Amino acid sequence: MNKENNRPKWDEYFLKLAMLASERSTCPRMHCGCVLVKDRFVLATGYNGSLPHQPHCDEAGCLIVDNHCVRTNHAEINALVQAAIHGGAIKGATAYITNMSCTTCSKALITAGIKRVVVFSDFHDTLATKFYNDSGVKITKLEMPDREIKYNLKDYSSAKKTEKSK
16 A cells, blocks of 8 residues: 555555455355556456356356356356356556456466466465466565555535535
8 A cells, every 4th residue: 555645556446446346256165356467457357256157156056166266267267158158358567356367267367378466365276376486486475465445525515516606
């Protein structure tokens, strides 16, 4: 956090967007969000969710194989797919992810040309860190923000009224 003007730094800002995306997740086992960013421009977002036109875990239950839910695509895959559908050029971008990638998602991000990953928390049973390091992808781990976003709409509306009266 930039203490001088109370604005979040860019990494914190985009990671908070990933947190917001994670709120759309439909698998109760893991809420994860991913935001793909290049030159401070959001290319795509993703969250854990089922395949199109398929039931979601929160409707039909999780589909567990080897202790992992396989009903959903992970946030990283959904973000990459959204970028592909909408023509977003991913090469050289940064992935902001709420949780460290699984092995498969890390391989997909590396193959797509992601150069940096910013993450809040680790993930168990993964080779993501090894693959990122071996591929030259920089990993930045941030602490979970300790402040809440608060809106003071009263002050905002007062300022707007003052502007209009001038």
